Structure formats: structure tokens, C-alpha cells
Amino acid sequence: SKQPGGDAPPANKRLVVGFSQIGAESGWRTANTKSIKDEAEKRGVDLRFSDAQGDQENQVRALRSFIQQQVDVIAVAPKTEEGWQEVLEEAQRAGIPVILTDRLVRVDDDSLYVTFIGSDFVEEGRRAGQWLADQTGGTAVIAELQGTPGAAPTIDRKKGFEEIVARHPGMTIVKSQSGNFERSKGKEVCEAFMRSPEGPQITALYAHNDDMALGAIQAIAAAGRRPGEDVLVVSIDGVRDAFQAMLDGTLNCTVECNPLLGPQLFDTIEAVRRGERVPKRILTTEGVYDRSQVTAETLASRQY
Amino acid sequence: MRALLASRNLPSLAAAAILAVLVVAGSVRFEHFASVGNLSNLLGDYAFVAIAAVGATFVILAGGIDLSVGSMVAFTAMLAAWLVDRGWHPLATVPVCLAIGAALGAAMGGLIHAFALPAFIVTLAGMFALRAATFLLHDQPLGIVHPFLSWMSRDAAVPLGGAALPARAVLMLAVVALGAIVAGRTRFGRRVYALGGSPRSAEAMGVSVGTTTVAVYALAGACAALAGVVFASAKRAGDPTALVGLELTVIAAVVIGGTLLSGGVGSVGGTLLGVLILGVIRLLIDFQGNLNAAWTSVATGVLLLAFAGLQRALAGLGGWADRGTGGAARIEPRLPR
């Protein structure tokens, strides 16, 4: 049968790629899906797309069905890091190379996947923290809106941010609660923050994604304080609504987490098919956007 | 044969017929669909769902409902992973998890009976509490490495026409068979059916309602715990965020398999059919391969609806639709208490 990424594809046969997406829990995720689908179409790749509807089990099942369908390459955006050993071994036995996007997996043997394309959540947390430290000179009373408990981005974005906070004695996190990555929960939880005894002292809000920050901004305003001025707001993702908010002056900074992985992913896939060696870790190009940099043109250029 | 064709088996038979249709349709439409590999994947991937669903079938047959399955599976999976992480042999975690699952189930059953509380509320509370307990045990995914687990997934599979049937699939089939025997051929099984058919009459006929209720929930807890161990061993991890919403999948499988939510009617074998139908629907969507999230939801819904309509129509042809004397406006059965 096939060698993992070995032989060059016959010219007449279309490249078949199976891609397993986590679900559609946010606009970020849909942009990610769209980028991959569009790129596949552009390059004439036969993309077998599977949406797991938020359930990692469905992802595992999708991978097994890709193996049955004898696709050429499998790409997967894993929901959590754990739980991939067995199915990746099966893919390896079937000679299908696997590329990870967006999140890494933890397996005994990292030859089970070819490469990982995506951002580093810990690094994103660090960047958000660093921005805040730079902006405030290292003194801030911070409220943190976490993502879904136990999820990889939640754990890592918290970890990275806390690393920076630990380095600055003037920065303290006084409130930290999950807003489930949802705009409405972000708002509800932030209202509780503002109302709490510590509420009046809070000078900064760190949200694990833009949606929660956008909800929180409304809560801060409703509590009679100016978001972006009295309370600095920093979040992660860089969706279009966040840029709009920066233009409005209510959001201070967003750390980009680029969902537009399509081109990079298919470049890599083709490289793998050609038998080239690819690095084990391919970082996506991502920026940190401060509201001072944002203009109407930046907003217009945002694709998601 | 006549007993098999009895009117209350019709929904299950209809489910089997539709499952066959789905499989044939898939084979015609997609290359590689009808393969032994897909079959063994299906059985392996849904093993833990089916094991949990066997327990849920008993609960629903007894006229109850168990919303705590998802949390229970996640909790016991985490417990198993946690124990293995502390140096236990994976096999040694099985009795511990089963005992704890059964005890927790029995506790819920006990509350339901002792305070005459709705099962919905008690098991909803159980669902919340167990999810929190999972986080308390370990607040993020916990991977485990153990030679036994590698051996299980690589070497303990049963060869099956060119593919390999995972050991967990064999275990699942055994549990389903055992469940079917317990439900259909033991006194306990008869009591469960009686309790679901009419708790009042069952009590009047000498069925001990309390004992049976507690036993049924304990059984469901044990099944969910076994499912948890299977899950942990297949994933080689425990995950506190895993399997949110599994309860709906499980209940849907039970109901699709022909068991009435009102209790007293249904079968364990039907439940396996229900699980497989959900699995085949998912497989069809994966093979279709071009549905994004929104269309995946819509397609799942439409397939389910088509399925329910067909099942209803087939069963209706057999006269199941108007059982009893009340032909006029027979409203569908009661929900569990």
C-alpha cells in the first residue's frame, strides 16, 4: 500500500485530503473552516470535510472513516490534546500522514504526526500579558474571563498570562471566572465582577477570547465605567468585531490568533506529498493589535 | 417467531429494517462504505456508548430516566486514568470504578425512591455533581501510558475478515447480550418491565419498588462506569470536558431502538440497533464529506426525522399505532417520572 507521504501522486489522480474540524462554536472557527475549504477548492483538492459538532469522539470516528476511505492525507484540528494515540497509530499503519492544525496532541511518539501548524496558546497568553504590562508599567488590578473549563486554550492562555503577571509584583488578578467563550456569559460574569467588593478597583480585563471581551465591554459600560479608559480590555483572537470595538475605543488590544490556515495547510500537504521534509512545528503568522494601530482600512481588510 | 413479530417489537424491527436500508444506500452511494473495517470501527467507536446505553435502557424500561450518564462516564474515565497515573494496573481500576459507579447510581435511585423525587431532577443533579467531581479529581485532560493499554489496542483485537475488531467491541457485544438476557430472561428483568408498565400495579403485585428502583439505577451506574473504563482505555486519557451531552445521545439511541420513554416497553437489543443507527447516520455524513457545521446539523436532523417518520409508519402498518382500545386521539406515552 501507500508509503507515508512517500511516492509522488500520479498526475491524473486528484489529491484526497480528509479534514476533521472540531465544530462551529464561534465565528473564529467558521473562518478557519472557510479558509480551509476555499483553499482546497482553489487548488482542486478533493477535500473530505467532517464537522465533529464539538465532540472529540466524532473526530476520532471521522479519522477512522478517512482511513477507510483511503484518503491521501489527514488533517485534524484536535479538540483536546489527549486521546489520539490509538487512532494515530491506525493512520500510521494505514500509511496515511497526519497533519495537526490549531492545537497539538500528546502522544508517546511524535512520529505519529508529520507536523503541527498553528498558534501557541501559551504564547498568546504571554503576549496579552506583556502588552498589559507594557501599557500599565506593570501595575494593574486584573479581572480574568476564562474560556470553557478544562479546554486547551483556556488552560494555556491562562498559563501564559499568569507567567507575565508573576513577573510583575504590581499586577494582580483579583477575579477569575469562566465565561465559557460566550459573549452573553462574558457579559453576565463581568457584571458580577463589577458589582463585587473588588469591582471598583479593577483597572484591566483580560478575556480568553474576543467574544467574551465584547460582552464584558457592555457590562463595564453598564456599571458606569468607561471600557478602554477606566478599565483596559485585552483579549485574544482578532475577530472583526474586536477591530470594530477597537475603532470605537472600547477594546484596547487583541492578540491575533489566525484562523486562516488554509494556504499554509495545503502548502504543507503538498510538500509532504512531494516527499519533502517539513519542520515538526509550523507557526502561523500572527500579530498583536493595539487600538492605536487600527484604522477603518484595517477593519475593512479583516476577513473574519 | 410469532413472539418476535408481536406488536411491541415492531418499532425495533422497523429500526432494523431502516438500518439495513441506510447501509445499502450508503454502499451504493459511497465507495469503501460497505467494508468490514467500517463495521469494526463502528462497533469499536460506539462501544462505550452502547455499554452506557444498556444501563440506560433498564432505567427507561423501569419508567425512569438517567441524565447523569455523560458525567458518570467522564467521571469514571477520569478516575481510572487517575488511578493508572498513580501506578495502578488498568485492570485493577475496573472493579473500583464499577463499584463506585454502582454506588453512585444506587444513591440516586435511593433518593428517587425515598423522597418520591422525579428521576429527572435527581439525575440532573447527579450530572452536575459528577461533572464537578471530575474537575475536582483533575482539572484538565490527563493522559496515561501503560503497556497493557498499548497491548489492548494493538494485539487484543479479534481478526475479522481482514480488519480487526477491537477488544472493546467484543466486550460491548457481551454486555449487550448479557443485558438482553437479564432484561428478557430473569425475574429481575420482569420486575423492571413491570415497574415501568405501572408502578402502582407492580407494587400491588408484590414487586418491591424500592429495591428494584435502586437496583436499576445501580445497574445503570455500573454500566456507565464500565463505559468510562472502556473510554479511558481507548483514549488513554481522562478528560473532564469529555462527553457533555452524551445523555441525549444515549437516550436517543434507546428511544430509536424502540423503547418507550414511558417505560415498560422495549428491549436491550433494540438499543444496540439505535446506537448503530446513530453511528451510521454519522458515518454517512462523514462519507458525504462536504457538509460544514450548519449543514451537518441540518442533515443529522433530517435523517433522524426521516428515520422517526419511517419507523412510525412501519410500526403503524403493523397496528402498533393504535394499541389498546382508545383509537381516538391517543397521545403518545408519558415521559419518565
Next chain:
Amino acid sequence: MTPAERLNHPAASPPLVDVRGVVMDYPGVRALDRVSFDLARGEIHALMGENGAGKSTLVKILAGRQRPTAGTIRLGGTEIRPASTRHAEAHGVSTVFQEIDLVPTLSVADNICLGREPTRLGLVRRPRLRARAAAALRRLGIAIDLDRTVEELPTAIQQLVAISRALDCDARVLVLDEPTSSLDASETGTLFEALRRLREQGLGIVFVTHFIEQVYAIADRITVLRNGARVGCWTTAALSREALVSAMTGRRLEAVHRGPAAAPEREPIGAPAAHAPPALAARDLGRRRSIHPVSLHVSCGEALGLAGLLGSGRTELARLLFGADAPDTGRVEVEGRPLPVGSVRAAIAAGVAMTPEDRKSQGLLLDFSVRENIVLALQSRRGPLHPLPRAEQDRLAAHYIEALAIAAPGPDTPVGQLSGGNQQKVLLARWLAVQPVVLILDEPTRGIDVGARAEIERLILDLRARGMAIVLISSELDEIVRLCDRALVLRDRTAAGALAGEALDESAVLAMVAAAPASASIANRTVDEDAG
């Protein structure tokens, strides 16, 4: 030694069951007040009393379904406190409850053997189980499909299945709460034979009924309850029918029975005028698998009886007339206007009413109050947007509680807490409140005490006299003969013939019912036969 002789030597053996000073308090009601009761070996002991007297409550206490507030129960000399039916059965007390308690979704065989299935290595032995169930049914002379679920069976068959179940276990004491309320003469006869055999074997049998003749046919002793208190205990021979009735009611017999005999107008309004269409007419009304086409008509002020054996199709016919089932052939006319097929609403709107046979599953809303149950049909006819004012509801409830002597703590008591007979009266009240043109009564006196039965019979005559058309289904031929102008006899789901006027008497009906010898008996009825 005959049972009566044995009774005369009480010292010889202690009573099998000895109940002393039992008190049972429900919230707001004292259902039993220091009642004592004893049962000897090899005795059939009848428990009698009006509706709500406390008979079923005593039965439930014996069976472990209800814990008494005070008092003791001794079984063979040792005190027992049965905490559940299971517990009581372990002591050898086997019970048939008034509200037939079977699991509707289980098969006949499973119901009969539930909890005592024959097993080997923990597995139920199906063939043995079926054989045992079949044997238990045979004892009562019935042969029905063991795999049918109980909910598919008519009330009377369910009752027989429940009795078979009670007979199937090794009991020392058998308690039967109105086992014959749905049975007709021949089934009752078979049951009595079985009971006599058990009596010979030394069982003690408690027998609750409202049929006085049955008591004299089988009981050795009679205990009478009134308003929860024991009135007395007599050997059957020592108590005349008159004395029994007055013990039960606290009134003299004439007061009770001034009903039918004294009813003023036995004579009907007479043949309907040629131009006036009958109140209710059916032509070739039939339904596949249930009843062959039947034609009938009833005029205003006339009562038509539907007679026949169990399963002869009377209930099915009534349901077709009422539109509860859709007929395959024929149609129904009310006062000359055809009714749309299979619409209960249309029938009700046209002035037809029907009290169903099975009050628990088809009639009452058990957790609703007496008042709500009474006004339900009237309200339904008025439509949801014209609610009956509360005052009017209260008036109606009060009126019927009084008129039918419904023993209830108040109009807001949930119907489920009433005694069986009183529940039946509530069901009647519901349809009387509608004041229909045609009233179809399916076994209206099931489980109703003598006094109330007389009241209801008088009521029926009265309604008829006031111009209502009545269709009466009853398993008691004398009731049909006494109350009806004409009777339609059904056999094997076919109209076997009609009787009217002078020709309508019990022997004529019986002759017609029994005309086709073997096929009329339940034992030989195959279940799946297709009448269509």
C-alpha cells in the same frame, strides 16, 4: 364437617385471620373505625357494605398495601404487620384488588407469574411459565392468548386474569375485592366452583361484593361494615336478605327498593310518531375485526338494552355509536341527522353521551377533584372559551353529590381518593350534567352498592320518562329486563336478535344468547378471529 359446623366450634382451631380494632385514618377521613374481623380455615367470608363503607380499605390492610393507624392482625395466631403486598404474600395472603392491578404492558402469562416465575440457574423458564399461566387460566375456564398484553383485553378478561394470578400461588388466605363486578353469570359460576374447591382445601376466602345473590350462593358468613364501623357478623343462613340490606344501609329494605317496582311509568311513551325520527339510529354499523354490521334505533323516552356475553361486542358497538371508533360500514343518525363518522365531538354536540365501561382508564381523571370530573363533559361541550362560572360548577357538583349520594369528603377531593363505587357515580354524574338526548351507559352499575343501584335504576327510569333515549349495556340480565323496553342481543359480535315488550324476559334473552352452543363461551373464543 361442613364449614358451618366448623364455625360452631371456634375453639377447635384459632381463626386463620384475626383482625382486632383496626383504625385507618386518611387525611380528613376515618375510613375504618376499630373494626374487628375474623376468618376461619375453609370458610368463605363475605364482606359487605355500601360504597365507601371501608371494605377495600380493610382489604388493603390485609394485603399489606396500607398500614393501619391502629389495631392488630393475627394470622394463625401470630401477629403480622404486612408492610407490602410482597410481604403479605409471603405470609400466604393473596389478593385481588378492586381496581384490577395488572401491568398493562406485560403479557397475560407474565402478569400471572410476575414475581414467582419458574427459573433455572436464574433464568426464567418460558415454557414452564406459559404452562403454569395456562393452567391457572384453565382453572377459571378461560383460554386466551398468553402473549397478548393486558392493556389490549377488555375489563372482564382482565379481571379473570387477576383472579387467576391470585389463585396461582400457595395461599392460605385469598382476598377478593369485587372480583365479579364485570363478570356475567357463567363466568361467575366458574369462579365460584373454583372457590368452593379451594374452600375444601382449607383456604380462608374473603369475598367482597355488592351482589346479594352471590353472597347467598357462596358465603358461609357475612360481616357488614357501615361508615367504617363494623355492624356485625352473621352466618349466612342466619341473616335474611332484608336484614342484610338494612344492616348495610341502616334503612329498611322497602326504603331501598321502592325504586323500580314502584316506578310510576313502566309504560313507554309509545311507538314514535311516523314523522318523528328516532333519537338514535344506526344502519349497518360495523367495523372490521370488531363487530359485524348491526342496525338499531332508539326513540326518545325509550330504553334499549344491549345484552350478550363477555366479548360479544357490546362495548364495541357502543363506541361506534358514540363515534369513539370509526366504523367501516354504516352510519349513525341522531334525530334524523347523520353524524360524521368517528367524531366524539360531533356526537356530543348532537346530544349523545356515553359512560365508558372502564372508569379508571377511560373515564376519570384520578388526580382531579370530584367537581372537575363532574363538569368536564359539560365544559367540553361549551368549548374552552366559555368556562362554567365557579358558582355554577359548585352548584352542579353539590347537586350530583347529593342526588347520587356520592360519599366524598367534599367536591374538591381528588376522585382517586374515593371508593370504587363512588368513582363510578362521579362518572355518571359527569354525563347526566350534560343532559343529553341519547345516553349510552356501558355497565353503569359496576361496583355500585344495592342502595345506590336502586337509585341509579330509578334515575334511568326517570330520565327515560322525561324523554331521554337510553342505550343500556349490562351484564345483569334482570337489570336489562327491568329497565328496558327492548333489547338487542349480541352474540359473537353479531346481532343475534331483538326482544321487546312482553317477550323481553330473562329466559328469552338467555336462550338467544346461548343459541349457538359452544362458540358463545369465552373458552372457545379465539382472539385473533376477524369479524370483518
Next chain:
Amino acid sequence: MATPAGQRSWHASPAVWPVLGIVSLVLLNALFDKLLPGGPGLFGPGAFLRLSMRDGVPAGALVDILNYGGAIAILALGMTPVIATRGVDLSVGSVMALAGAVAASLVVADVPSIAALATALAVGAACGLCNGVLVSFGGVQPFVVTLVLMVAGRGVAQLVTGSQITTFHDPLLEFVGLGRPAWLPLPMPFILATAMLGATVLALRRTALGLFTEAVGSNPEAAALVGVRSRLLVAAAYVFCGLCAALAGLIAMANIKGADPFNAGRNAELAAIFAVVVGGTSLAGGRMCLLGAFAGAFLLQALTTTMYARNIGADVAPLPQALAILAVCIVGSPPVAAMLGRRRKRTP
């Protein structure tokens, strides 16, 4: 307030238990505020009981409960008749998302906001109609029917918004969730929920509709035999539920000034069913208690708000919530009631 069940006196109404639950939660919070070292005291800044005025509108934890409980209460009111007819509606969360998506997309496309609101409500009712017709005329189990819409509805909502959160600026749409009318400075969701409660109680208890609905759930066969139009009633119950879900969806949407097709109404069906059951309506059908469902919804929200106030992490918060739920149910359970009743009888 008239007890919905008509003949029940206040202390026998099942609504008592959730109300007591809310009261004790509030008291518990106050106790913590007072007793914890460094706590804010009973009415200090940040205290649970503290009500501050902002722009002439009261604000505080208690107001938050009214605000966020409103949508759940409306869902629960819609769910109650469905459950009373032995049904269940799992699709309410998806209908919420769909209604929000429709309204927001229309407004963004410059449709007049009043028309957008009306369309969204109509879409909700139409969803209910689909459910209702399939259940009552199609005879399919309610669980299955509504599961289908639960799965598919969210997909449709995503299609409507093009799989993104549709943000809008529209005073009328925002008013549905964020409004604080001058004549009654309370959160609009609470006002809407109370109005719905009033309207529902009137519609069901001042007519015979409530009685018929309960009759259908209590004994369908008996109801059919007295000529109650069971099918129509059952279908109507689902339509009403769909309508309520749409209204709740509009509130959720207005509250964040955006329609979130991914998360709006997630797990709302569990919350609504919970509120109904805690409020004393049995899942087996029959008797229903609208006031109880209403109170049950606010009990649920009071629990959530308490978790925020006490700073309990979302991962472990379900544990105390579960225990609180059980406590409320056990206190209100028949055996405990019987025990208390016996005690009460003995003391005087």
C-alpha cells in the same frame, strides 16, 4: 396572586418550594456577606443585598437575578403546558438561537425592527407548529421530534447568520433585553416574563384551556371521550412553547446586542425543564403549576448568580448547585411533607 391551580391554597401550591429556595439563597448570601471576615457587610459595596441606583434604575445582584432569570422563566412558562400534556420540548434552545438570528439578520438588512421582531416570533411559532403537528397528528414521540429540531435548528440559525455573530444597533431590538422603562425601572426581561405569566395564567385559568390541557395529560383517553380536542390542544401547546422560546431568544439576543447562533440557548432546554419540574409539574403529565415554573426559573438564576457572587469556579460550581437543587426538592417532597404534616398535627 391567584394560585394557578385554582383550588389549591397557597401553602399547598408547589410554587412555595422554589420561592423558599430563592429566599434562603438570598439570605445565605447575606449571611456570608455579613459574617465573612473582610466581607462587605449586609449592604456595603459589593454586598449581595446592595441595591445601587444608576441612571435612576436599580442595579445589584438581586436585579441581576430578575434580569437573567427572565428568559428562562419565559421558556419555562412555554414548556409547562407541553409537559402537562406528557410532552417535552428539547428544541427551545435552538429556537432561541434561530429567532435571534432571524431578527438580527433582518435588522441588519434594514428591515424595520418591528417587522423583524414579528418575523422572529412567527418563526418560533412555526417551529412549534412543526413540533406540535408531528407529535399530535404524526404520533411520533415528542422526545424524538423535538430532538430533531434541536439538532437541525441550530444549523439553520448558523445558515441564517452566515455562521457568525451578527451584531446590530437598533433601539427597539435592544430594548427587549436591555430596556428599563421609565414607568417601571426594572429589567425588561423580568417585565416581559411577568407579563407572560399574567397572560398565560389568564389564558389557561380564566378559560377552560388549562383544565383541558391537564385533562389530556392526565388521561388522554378519557379526555378524548369527553370530546376535548386533544390533538389541537397538544399542537397548540407546542406552538405556544415555540413562541415563548422565540421571545426568550430575542431577549438573549438583545442582551448582547448580537445574535450568537453558536451559543444562544445552549442547555436552555434542561434549564427550562428543570424549572418546570421544580415548580411542581410532573413530567408524567397532568396537573401543571405555572407560577411554580416561573419561580423555578428564578431559583435557577439565583443559584448561578450566587456562584458568581461567592466566586466559585465554573468547573466546581455545579456541585453546590446540584446539592441546592436536591435540598429544595427534598424539602418539598411528599414524604417530608407528610412527616411535617404529622408533626404539625401533633403539636397543637
